[in-house]
Amino acid sequence: xHVMPLRKxxxxxxxxxxxVAALLALLLGMAALAGTVVxxxxxxxxxxxxxxxxxxxxxxxxxxTFAPFEFRDTTGELVGIDMDLIQQxxxxxxxxxxxxSLGFNAAxxxxxxxxxxxxxxxxxxxxxRKQVYDFTDPYFDSGVQMAIAKDNEExxxxxxxxxxxxxVKTGSEGEAFAKRNASKYGYTVKAVDQSSTMYEMVKSGNAxxxxxxxxxxxxxxxxxxxxxxxxxxxxxxSYGVAVNKGQNQDFVAAFNEGLAKMKTDGTYNKLLKKxxxxxxxxxxxxxxxxxxxxxxxxQSFPALMLGLKNTLLITAMAFVIALLIGIILGLWRVxxxxxxxxxxxxxxxxxxxxxxxxxAFFFYLGVPQLIGHKISIWLAGALTxxxxxxxxxxxxxxxxxxxVDTGQMEGARSLGLTRRMALxxxxxxxxxxxxxxxxxxxxxxxxxxxxxxxxxxxxxxLYQAQQIYAANFRVTETLFMVGVIYFVAITLLTWLANIxxxxxxx
Amino acid sequence: MNQTLxxxxxxxxxxxxDTSRLTQRIRQTQQSDEQGQTGVAIMIKDLHKRYGDTEVLxxxxxxxxxxxxxxxxxxxxxxxxxxxxxxNALERPSSGSVTVxxxxxxxxxxxxxxxxxxxxxxxxxxxxxxxxxxxxxxxLAPRMLHKTPKEDAYQQALxxxxxxxxxxxxxxxxxxxxxxxxxxxxxxRALAMNPAVMLxxxxxxxxxxxxxxxxxxxxxxxxEGGMTMILVTHEMGFAREVSSRVIFTDAGVIEEEGxxxxxxxxxxxxRLRSFLSKVL
Numbered sequence: 055x056h057v058m059p060l061r062k063x064x065x066x067x068x069x070x071x072x073x074v075a076a077l078l079a080l081l082l083g084m085a086a087l088a089g090t091v092v093x094x095x096x097x098x099x100x101x102x103x104x105x106x107x108x109x110x111x112x113x114x115x116x117x118x119t120f121a122p123f124e125f126r127d128t129t130g131e132l133v134g135i136d137m138d139l140i141q142q143x144x145x146x147x148x149x150x151x152x153x154x155s156l157g158f159n160a161a162x163x164x165x166x167x168x169x170x171x172x173x174x175x176x177x178x179x180x181x182x183r184k185q186v187y188d189f190t191d192p193y194f195d196s197g198v199q200m201a202i203a204k205d206n207e208e209x210x211x212x213x214x215x216x217x218x219x220x221x222v223k224t225g226s227e228g229e230a231f232a233k234r235n236a237s238k239y240g241y242t243v244k245a246v247d248q249s250s251t252m253y254e255m256v257k258s259g260n261a262x263x264x265x266x267x268x269x270x271x272x273x274x275x276x277x278x279x280x281x282x283x284x285x286x287x288x289x290x291x292s293y294g295v296a297v298n299k300g301q302n303q304d305f306v307a308a309f310n311e312g313l314a315k316m317k318t319d320g321t322y323n324k325l326l327k328k329x330x331x332x333x334x335x336x337x338x339x340x341x342x343x344x345x346x347x348x349x350x351x352x353q354s355f356p357a358l359m360l361g362l363k364n365t366l367l368i369t370a371m372a373f374v375i376a377l378l379i380g381i382i383l384g385l386w387r388v389x390x391x392x393x394x395x396x397x398x399x400x401x402x403x404x405x406x407x408x409x410x411x412x413x414a415f416f417f418y419l420g421v422p423q424l425i426g427h428k429i430s431i432w433l434a435g436a437l438t439x440x441x442x443x444x445x446x447x448x449x450x451x452x453x454x455x456x457x458v459d460t461g462q463m464e465g466a467r468s469l470g471l472t473r474r475m476a477l478x479x480x481x482x483x484x485x486x487x488x489x490x491x492x493x494x495x496x497x498x499x500x501x502x503x504x505x506x507x508x509x510x511x512x513x514x515x516l517y518q519a520q521q522i523y524a525a526n527f528r529v530t531e532t533l534f535m536v537g538v539i540y541f542v543a544i545t546l547l548t549w550l551a552n553i554x555x556x557x558x559x560x
Numbered sequence: 561m562n563q564t565l566x567x568x569x570x571x572x573x574x575x576x577x578d579t580s581r582l583t584q585r586i587r588q589t590q591q592s593d594e595q596g597q598t599g600v601a602i603m604i605k606d607l608h609k610r611y612g613d614t615e616v617l618x619x620x621x622x623x624x625x626x627x628x629x630x631x632x633x634x635x636x637x638x639x640x641x642x643x644x645x646x647x648n649a650l651e652r653p654s655s656g657s658v659t660v661x662x663x664x665x666x667x668x669x670x671x672x673x674x675x676x677x678x679x680x681x682x683x684x685x686x687x688x689x690x691x692x693x694x695x696x697x698x699x700l701a702p703r704m705l706h707k708t709p710k711e712d713a714y715q716q717a718l719x720x721x722x723x724x725x726x727x728x729x730x731x732x733x734x735x736x737x738x739x740x741x742x743x744x745x746x747x748x749r750a751l752a753m754n755p756a757v758m759l760x761x762x763x764x765x766x767x768x769x770x771x772x773x774x775x776x777x778x779x780x781x782x783x784e785g786g787m788t789m790i791l792v793t794h795e796m797g798f799a800r801e802v803s804s805r806v807i808f809t810d811a812g813v814i815e816e817e818g819x820x821x822x823x824x825x826x827x828x829x830x831r832l833r834s835f836l837s838k839v840l
Contacts, residue, residue: 464650465687465746469701469753470677479700483691 073486073558074377077497078370080550084543085366088359111150112305114140115161115170118511118521121249122273122329123176123293124155125525128353130360135269135329136174139193140295142321143312149305157511162296163428171302176269178291188299190309192292194326198228199268199288201281203256209263210284215241218262221252227290228265250523253279272330279527350531354522361518362539368432368514369501372439376500377493379440380447385477387452398448405445410506414438418510435507443500450496454489455481494551498544515539599626601757601788602647607656609642616642618812619656624757624790629783631799632792633823634809635835640792643809644759647790648679661756677705680750684762686742688734688749694721695730698749705753720748724778740771747778758782760791796839800824808832 116136119125124134132155144151156164158177164170165187178196179189200220202209209215217240222229224245232243244261246252249270255261257280264271268287275281295309316322345353383401386394405413417434458481466476508517519536523529602624609617616639624630632640645651646658649665649672658665660675689697698717702708708716714730721727724744726737734742743763750758760779764772776798783789783802793799799806799820806823808816808831816829824840827833 459685459687461683461685461687462689465683465689466700467673468648468650468676468679468681468683469749470673470675470705471701472673475704479704480689480691484689487691 073490073554074374076554076558077551078374080547080554081366081370081373084547085363085370088363088366109147109149110304111152112144112171112302113152113154113169115154115156115164115173115175117158117161117175118155119524120158120176120270121525122269126357126521127525130357135194135325136176138325138328139313139316140174140309142316142325143309146315147308147312149308165296165298168298172295172297172305174295176293177296179294180291183296186299187296188301188303188306189294189296190306191313192294193313194269194293195289196227196293197268197287197290198226198231198265199271199283200263200265200285201256201271201275201283202263203259204280204282206262206282212239212285215239215263217241219244219255219260221246221255221261221264223247223249223252223266226267228267231288232265248520248524249274250279250520250527250529253281253527254529256281269330274527276329276331277525277527345526345528347531350526350528351535354519354532354535357518357522358515358535358539361513361515362543364512365501365504365514366543368435368439368507368512369497369504371432371436372443372500372504373497375436375440376443376447376496379444380451380493383444383448384451384455387448388455390473402445402448405441406449410438410442410503411509413441414507414510431507431510431512434510435504435512438507439500439504442503443496446496446499447493450489450492451485454485454492457488458484490555494548494555497551498548501544501547502540600624601626601628601661602790603657603659604643604646605657605659607643607646607658608654609639609646609651610654616812617646617653620809620812620814622807622814622817624788626756626788627786628804629787629789629802630791630805630807631803631820632790632807632809633794633796633799633835634815638809639812640809641761644681644761644790644792647757647759648676648681650681677701677753678756680753680755680758682743682746682750682758682760682763684766686734686739686746686766688742688746690733690735693731693733694726694737694745697734697745698752701749701753716752717748720751721745723751723781724748725774738771739767740774743767743771743775744778747775747782751782757788757790760789760793762792762794764793764795794839796824796836808835810835 116124116132120134122134123136124132127133132153137153140151140153154161154164154170158175161170161173161175165173173187176194176196177183179192183189200212209218212235220232220236220241220243222232222243222245224247229243229245232241236243241263244255246255249266252261252264252266253274256264264281268290271281271283275283295306297303297306313322316325383398387398387402389395414434417429417437418431421434422429455477462480462484463473463476466480467473471479504514505516507514508520511517516536519532523532526532600623602622604620604622607617607620608615620639620643632643634640642651646653646665647660649658653666660679663670663675665672665675688694689700692700695714695717698720699708699710699713702713702716703710718727718730721730724747726741726744726748729737729741729745734745737745747763763779764775767775772795776795779789779791780798780802791799791803800823801820803820805817806820807814808823808829810831816823816827816832823832824836827836
């Protein structure tokens with residue numbers, strides 16, 4: 055007759071771990087769901103296409119997104135001038151390539167550490183770089199160009215820019231050019247991080263003109279980004295393929311031969327035209343057909359679901375670590391041991407007092423230089439999110455423990471229970487119940503904060519969105535979709551978490 | 561009811577479960593008690609307790625013999641509760657010593673947790689654990705500290721609940737009980753460790769008047785069962801009835817002590833007389 059209640063006896067902290075496990079299962083379940091959508095949607099990973107019949111395989115490292123040289127098309131395939139060029143040359147010359155899409159800096163690192171044989175990434179040939187690398191013949195002459203809104207009839211040249219704001223990309227050739235000439239033409243330079251942001255600024259009237267890399271700009275116009283060019287391009291550097299000094303000379307020779315053949319038989323010009331359109335294009339008639347909003351949704355859905363999956367996975371990983379930190383250091387924080395208490399206190403002060411982004415850059419870019427070993431983006435991302443949220447969770451746990459009536463501890467201790475037993479069986483189960491709503495809240499904050507990881511190139515939801523509108527320039531609609539996805543995911547998560555809370559904490 | 565209590569007490573004496581030095585001392589004390597000699601259960605010497613600049617206890621000397629029922633009375637702020645809490649080390653003395661069955665609580669080598677197992681305490685606000693059922697509250701300490709099997713601990717909890725008249729409430733949550741019921745569960749919980757001494761800290765002060773009777777009834781039966789007890793109480797009638805000795809504290813010192821007849825019948829000090837005139 056009393057067997058059933060006995061089963062339930064002394065649930066203690068088991069309920070906590072059960073609760074966390076359930077919450078995790080929830081996050082991972084959602085991630086898996088998002089993942090299924092991806093796989094049923096379209097293959098997200100670029101596949102190494104090797105059509106060559108004989109010869110060696112070269113590992114070619116490249117950037118992740120530098121349209122129109124390399125970027126992912128709507129099916130997730132890595133395409134662009136660089137990609138088409140290397141594939142065509144490989145075909146004519148009879149070698150195979152294995153493309154590694156790593157990001158520009160990582161690609162160069164891979165080359166240096168011989169993880170890759172060559173880098174093709176819209177890389178300007180400079181004297182400095184020639185000290186370290188050997189380059190193929192230049193395959194593209196770059197430069198910068200100015201663009202204005204398609205319907206702007208007032209600006210016909212640089213002299214019309216007086217009093218205007220000119221958008222440029224931070225650290226680009228365009229920025230250098232714009233600053234050099236700012237006082238001459240009397241305009242103000244405003245530097246931002248992304249091409250798509252600059253274009254939106256011009257379209258929204260926050261800036262009157264943009265000066266950017268000519269191929270990037272030309273590609274944008276073919277995609278119907280709503281701009282046009284009115285001035286000629288300013289000749290700049292040339293792009294080449296880099297190999298380590300003195301190595302892979304057979305590859306360099308083959309590339310040069312293949313490039314020469316393409317220039318002769320006209321395939322080279324055809325390739326450029328495919329991505330850049332005709333010279334001096336106004337964008338009229340380009341972007342052959344503009345997708346409807348629902349077409350856009352269908353097209354970008356696989357990439358966005360991949361982003362959602364990554365967002366949920368990294369949040370789940372970081373949440374586990376953060377919860378461990380929160381509980382352990384939360385207990386330290388209320389510990390009578392002064393040293394433990396101060397360790398927890400200092401940890402909280404540091405991570406609550408510094409922005410998430412600083413840590414993201416620190417773990418991903420700073421720490422590898424300190425320890426001389428690369429850190430995976432997942433680890434860096436999870437550390438960033440968990441250490442930040444952990445600090446808040448320490449305070450949540452501390453607050454919850456301290457809000458349990460002191461009589462509870464006294465009651466337990468008066469029976470002869472040790473402090474540890476009392477915490478585990480009496481205080482923590484009550485604290486968990488008190489803390490649960492705040493913990494759920496912290497989980498939601500963490501999920502949203504994970505979007506900051508796009509700054510280090512982590513492929514989460516907002517990052518994927520940026521990749522999409524960097525290629526198709528449908529900024530507003532893409533961001534709207536992202537907002538809806540976040541909202542649905544978070545609403546679902548909180549709803550389920552609250553049901554779990556009620557079930558498990560009665 | 562008394563039979564059950566006596567059984568609990570004899571179980572303590574027969575128990576081969578804990579052969580610690582403390583248990584042996586308690587057994588010796590109780591045996592000497594039964595042989596007509598009186599063993600000392602608690603010895604307090606020159607006990608001082610300060611909170612910052614405020615001195616709450618200003619040199620308390622007192623001795624409690626095994627089997628005694630002692631009531632501590634006095635006005636609010638006299639340090640009654642602090643004195644009681646020093647006996648199971650919930651408060652650490654600023655100076656002086658508290659010895660429980662020969663174990664000096666201020667000695668760093670003394671295992672305070674082990675001493676507390678033998679000193680049951682009942683609080684003004686019950687301090688039951690809301691995350692457990694009534695039975696689980698009672699079973700917790702025996703399960704954790706004596707590794708009593710679940711079924712045995714549950715049976716013991718039922719027996720104890722029967723003593724306090726709440727057997728049918730074993731599987732409800734404490735929050736579903738009235739104050740008086742909760743306090744009786746708290747008493748049962750304290751008894752689960754077979755304590756040698758019971759401390760009651762204003763056990764009926766937080767109760768509605770109609771609930772007080774039931775709780776006092778349980779305490780009375782414990783006293784009649786021979787349990788060594790110290791009560792801090794405002795129930796003067798009850799103190800007079802059950803106590804073997806009454807201690808009147810005021811402003812951190814023991815102002816007067818004696819039999820209930822002496823304290824309530826022929827109070828000597830003016831402060832005690834004025835106190836009694838206010839509360840009686």
